[in-house]
């Protein structure tokens with residue numbers, strides 16, 4: 001493997017990457033639109049309006065009210081999310097280059113459908129072996145890694161985290177400055193040797 005993926009020879013282990021699910025692998029916004037139309041075909045949907053804030057559910061609740069949570073917590077919502085364009089090919093390629101790759105996802109507090117359906121989603125779209133690579137955790141800052149690829153720009157403020165954030169580019173996070181960002185077409189240009197684990201920025 002080329003040096004750029006493995007960092008310096010003195011590193012004790014390979015570069016570890018965490019890849020978020022919603023908004024990075026799974027298309028939460030498109031899936032929500034579809035689910036909303038199924039649940040409430042007569043209620044006007046304004047999801048496409050300019051985003052304020054990044055938290056998708058918060059934005060949607062602000063616009064559409066608490067019915068949003070009925071949609072998100074309904075059986076089949078997370079299992080039925082479509083993959084983001086390029087995500088499945090991209091994450092397979094990334095794992096070939098960076099084998100210490102984990103899918104790191106923050107579950108809903110109401111986990112009953114969300115958690116098993118996230119496993120089902122990974123199995124369906126990536127294969128059963130990938131289900132061994134899932135980290136389900138409410139607080140990603142406690143996970144030790146070199147990189148976190150995530151669409152949540154507020155994670156840039158997680159100063160105690162061991163990883164460095166790479167923002168997965170999305171319309172709702174483009175206001176965030178100063179954090180490297182990537183898509184499934186550009187990740188090879190963004191992920192660079194990590195060097196010392198304590199060297200941030």
Ligand SMILES: [Mg+2]
Pocket residue numbers: 020021022023024150151152
């Ligand atoms: Mg996300």
